[in-house]
Amino acid sequence: MYELAEAVPWLGSRNPRAARGVVLALMLIAPMIALSAGNTWVRILDFALLYVMLALGLNLVVGFAGLLDLGYIAFYAVGAYTWAFLASPHFGLHLPFWIVLPAGAGFAALAGLILGAPVLRLRGDYLAIVTLGFGEIVRIFMNNLNHPINITNGPQGVNMLDSLSLFGWDISRHIQITDDFKINSLVLFYYVFLLCVVGSVIVIRRLQLSRVGRAWAAIRDDELAAKAIGINVRNMKLLAFSMGATFGGVAGGLFGSFQGFVSPESFSLMESIAILTMVVFGGMGNLGGVILGAIALSLLPELLRSVALPVQQALFGHVILDPEVLRMLLLSLAMIFMMLLRPAGLLPAHARYSRPELAGAGRITE
Amino acid sequence: MSITLLEAQNIGKRFGGLTALSDVSLTIRKGEVYGLIGPNGAGKTTFFNVLTGAYTPNGGEFIFAGSELPTGKPHEVVARGIARTFQNIRLFREMTALENVMAGHHLRSDSSLWGILTQNRHMREEERLITERAFEMLRYVGIERHATTLSRNLSYGDQRRLEIARALATEPQLLALDEPAAGMNATETSQLRDLISTIRQDGVTVLLIEHDVKLVMGLCDRVAVLNFGKKIAEDVPAEVQKNPEVIEAYLGSSHAH
Numbered sequence: 072m073y074e075l076a077e078a079v080p081w082l083g084s085r086n087p088r089a090a091r092g093v094v095l096a097l098m099l100i101a102p103m104i105a106l107s108a109g110n111t112w113v114r115i116l117d118f119a120l121l122y123v124m125l126a127l128g129l130n131l132v133v134g135f136a137g138l139l140d141l142g143y144i145a146f147y148a149v150g151a152y153t154w155a156f157l158a159s160p161h162f163g164l165h166l167p168f169w170i171v172l173p174a175g176a177g178f179a180a181l182a183g184l185i186l187g188a189p190v191l192r193l194r195g196d197y198l199a200i201v202t203l204g205f206g207e208i209v210r211i212f213m214n215n216l217n218h219p220i221n222i223t224n225g226p227q228g229v230n231m232l233d234s235l236s237l238f239g240w241d242i243s244r245h246i247q248i249t250d251d252f253k254i255n256s257l258v259l260f261y262y263v264f265l266l267c268v269v270g271s272v273i274v275i276r277r278l279q280l281s282r283v284g285r286a287w288a289a290i291r292d293d294e295l296a297a298k299a300i301g302i303n304v305r306n307m308k309l310l311a312f313s314m315g316a317t318f319g320g321v322a323g324g325l326f327g328s329f330q331g332f333v334s335p336e337s338f339s340l341m342e343s344i345a346i347l348t349m350v351v352f353g354g355m356g357n358l359g360g361v362i363l364g365a366i367a368l369s370l371l372p373e374l375l376r377s378v379a380l381p382v383q384q385a386l387f388g389h390v391i392l393d394p395e396v397l398r399m400l401l402l403s404l405a406m407i408f409m410m411l412l413r414p415a416g417l418l419p420a421h422a423r424y425s426r427p428e429l430a431g432a433g434r435i436t437e
Numbered sequence: 438m439s440i441t442l443l444e445a446q447n448i449g450k451r452f453g454g455l456t457a458l459s460d461v462s463l464t465i466r467k468g469e470v471y472g473l474i475g476p477n478g479a480g481k482t483t484f485f486n487v488l489t490g491a492y493t494p495n496g497g498e499f500i501f502a503g504s505e506l507p508t509g510k511p512h513e514v515v516a517r518g519i520a521r522t523f524q525n526i527r528l529f530r531e532m533t534a535l536e537n538v539m540a541g542h543h544l545r546s547d548s549s550l551w552g553i554l555t556q557n558r559h560m561r562e563e564e565r566l567i568t569e570r571a572f573e574m575l576r577y578v579g580i581e582r583h584a585t586t587l588s589r590n591l592s593y594g595d596q597r598r599l600e601i602a603r604a605l606a607t608e609p610q611l612l613a614l615d616e617p618a619a620g621m622n623a624t625e626t627s628q629l630r631d632l633i634s635t636i637r638q639d640g641v642t643v644l645l646i647e648h649d650v651k652l653v654m655g656l657c658d659r660v661a662v663l664n665f666g667k668k669i670a671e672d673v674p675a676e677v678q679k680n681p682e683v684i685e686a687y688l689g690s691s692h693a694h
Contacts, residue, residue: 295527298491299489299511
């Protein structure tokens with residue numbers, strides 16, 4: 072979370088350690104602050120963390136390996152439906168989370184391979200179009216696989232998904248500590264999601280700073296040259312697709328458990344675009360930037376909604392602009408202003424060894 | 438000096454109706470600097486691309502260090518020990534000089550995904566070694582002071598050197614350089630000559646495509662000349678310079694004899 076700490080105004084450049092403390096503290100107390108504004112806001116924070124996970128996973132594909140993926144939401148869908156099939160009354164299965172979540176991740180990784188294999192030779196626009204199609208295919212399958220055999224229950228979706236229970240303790244119920252003090256289940260979910268986000272960041276960071284991360288960056292910068300230094304481009308691309316998809320699958324499973332309900336309409340093309348916007352807006356290739364982008368673009372529309380609805384009611388007596396329209400409007404405005412003011416994103420990516428202290432300053436000055 | 442490292446046997450390459458290479462056979466010996474020259478469009482770069490697996494030949498085969506080379510699979514060719522540079526420099530632009538060379542170590546490192554995720558001892562040790570060796574390699578080609586500069590911000594000559602450093606990081610037996618002196622001034626060219634000599638002294642065989650006749654004649658042990666996709670001469674530089682067919686190819690028929 073180096074990059075995120077650096078972005079803290081004023082403190083970031085002077086005292087990085089303190090800045091990191093501030094970031095960590097903010098993340099820990101955020102649900103408490105939100106709770107004082109009502110449960111809705113904790114819920115929004117929970118969703119923000121799911122978006123952070125999605126953006127981190129997509130960043131691995133787009134930011135690190137340079138493969139433009141417009142169908143990323145499909146992996147989220149795979150994870151969510153895996154949860155729905157293995158832990159709900161739909162098929163009568165109620166497997167524990169430590170089976171369901173890895174299964175969702177595994178199926179999503181498999182879906183990543185299935186998408187990756189045919190698009191190995193494609194780049195840029197062509198790749199974007201095929202991945203977009205893939206995302207839609209998955210959604211349409213979910214929508215229509217209720218006939219002749221009912222697998223996905225079609226557009227109605229699957230209900231009553233099992234919640235997350237950790238060691239026999241269901242976190243969708245409040246914990247009563249004393250008579251007048253209880254821990255809200257939304258807050259519990261927040262901490263579970265936060266844990267997953269931190270885990271994702273650690274995993275992705277380690278990948279980024281390894282031979283695998285360098286191979287991805289090489290492919291992103293120049294595929295021909297990457298081949299010429301002996302990188303197996305095919306395998307590395309497939310690895311990027313499936314690793315990226317894994318995070319989508321985990322986020323999808325968590326989403327299913329949190330929401331208790333999945334239906335195809337949660338996995339539309341617009342969601343893929345929204346996640347890509349978060350990645351690009353925050354700063355493609357920079358973990359801190361991606362996290363910031365995801366948080367900003369999932370909180371801002373909600374803030375706007377809470378302001379815009381009452382304002383419209385007061386001014387016109389009825390709602391003219393639907394909140395969902397406002398969200399898309401905001402995303403597009405964010406992109407336009409970003410392109411004008413900060414083309415590389417809120418926190419642009421920088422090469423790892425552009426900072427001498429990270430490369431071992433002693434050896435450089437020798 | 439007489440051990441054969443690479444033997445090209447009747448290599449042919451056609452692009453549609455155009456024959457870019459026909460029946461090219463040549464032999465590169467271990468430890469020499471072998472020059473490949475010829476007028477523009479003679480097929481030099483095509484030969485390079487076929488050798489390094491970027492193109493699949495229509496006929497013929499390469500025997501490298503005693504066994505046949507795979508065709509059309511660049512990363513396997515590099516693994517066998519043939520590294521290349523490009524005529525128009527192809528660096529990883531958004532990576533620093535050091536990272537470019539570190540990426541070149543990909544082939545000779547083997548940390549598994551599991552090792553990376555758990556940061557086990559082998560992985561950490563390997564990363565440390567890669568960083569160290571990459572610095573050494575930058576020092577070897579003389580650009581260690583630019584280690585943390587983005588490669589796209591390096592000067593032209595330094596980009597050429599970095600590309601050579603990256604190729605050397607794959608630990609090749611044969612280093613194939615595609616017009617390394619193109620666009621260089623006299624000083625840079627003479628530094629490049631020294632670098633190539635050093636590389637040869639350190640035991641790497643060099644295959645050199647070059648337009649700069651002075652560089653080729655001064656540096657190469659043997660030279661092959663291509664014209665219209667055919668090999669018209671192969672000999673020591675002094676003999677090749679006297680060959681009437683070569684003179685004709687370069688200067689036109691009226692200058693021969």
